[in-house]
Amino acid sequence: DGGITQSPKYLFRKEGQNVTLSCEQNLNHDAMYWYRQDPGQGLRLIYYSQIVNDFQKGDIAEGYSVSREKKESFPLTVTSAQKNPTAFYLCATQGRDRGYNEQFFGPGTRLTVL
Amino acid sequence: RKEVEQDPGPFNVPEGATVAFNCTYSNSASQSFFWYRQDCRKEPKLLMSVYSSGNEDGRFTAQLNRASQYISLLIRDSKLSDSATYLCVVNPYHLTGGGNKLTFGTGTQLKVEL
Numbered sequence: 571d572g573g574i575t576q577s578p579k580y581l582f583r584k585e586g587q588n589v590t591l592s593c594e595q596n597l598n599h600d601a602m603y604w605y606r607q608d609p610g611q612g613l614r615l616i617y618y619s620q621i622v623n624d625f626q627k628g629d630i631a632e633g634y635s636v637s638r639e640k641k642e643s644f645p646l647t648v649t650s651a652q653k654n655p656t657a658f659y660l661c662a663t664q665g666r667d668r669g670y671n672e673q674f675f676g677p678g679t680r681l682t683v684l
Numbered sequence: 685r686k687e688v689e690q691d692p693g694p695f696n697v698p699e700g701a702t703v704a705f706n707c708t709y710s711n712s713a714s715q716s717f718f719w720y721r722q723d724c725r726k727e728p729k730l731l732m733s734v735y736s737s738g739n740e741d742g743r744f745t746a747q748l749n750r751a752s753q754y755i756s757l758l759i760r761d762s763k764l765s766d767s768a769t770y771l772c773v774v775n776p777y778h779l780t781g782g783g784n785k786l787t788f789g790t791g792t793q794l795k796v797e798l
């Protein structure tokens with residue numbers, strides 16, 4: 571099946587721990603994005619990557635890190651420096667199949683800091 | 685002023701009704717526009733893309749008014765399954781230009797009732 575997978579679906583973390591969220595895609599899309607969503611707020615961009623081995627900070631990158639070693643994978647690490655990490659994390663991809671720029675989302679990871 | 689503004693609702697409508705949502709955006713140079721649907725605790729899913737003055741897909745019609753900087757979504761013959769949050773999304777960059785960062789509204793909640 572073609573698509574975007576994120577794991578785990580639910581993640582619980584103790585304060586002070588780093589955790590890594592997985593995002594994998596087999597859509598052959600060049601661009602990948604990480605967002606967080608909090609209740610009552612729109613999606614906010616954390617990091618994005620338009621090509622392998624390159625990525626840029628989004629609007630709220632502090633306390634997060636990413637890597638893009640493979641086209642298919644864009645893992646997000648939530649570090650202990652992130653002050654309020656409890657949120658719904660969404661990974662998205664964007665292709666150039668039709669010259670358009672719609673983004674498609676994975677099912678998300680719910681992170682809770684205990 | 686927020687970059688993308690939506691009435692949060694909720695809009696409570698009876699099954700079979702017609703309902704319309706508006707969304708305003710602040711960047712007059714914005715080039716592409718989308719409506720996404722998000723079910724409770726799920727990822728956003730692309731509903732419609734709006735690239736010209738508007739387009740129609742079955743019971744759904746999206747319209748774009750560049751002069752007034754708003755996008756609308758019209759749903760005819762509402763179904764119970766239409767209950768969801770509808771996100772207005774704007775790309776401030778031209779399709780062929782650099783950057784593919786999307787700006788998300790906070791969403792309008794629709795509840796369709798018997």
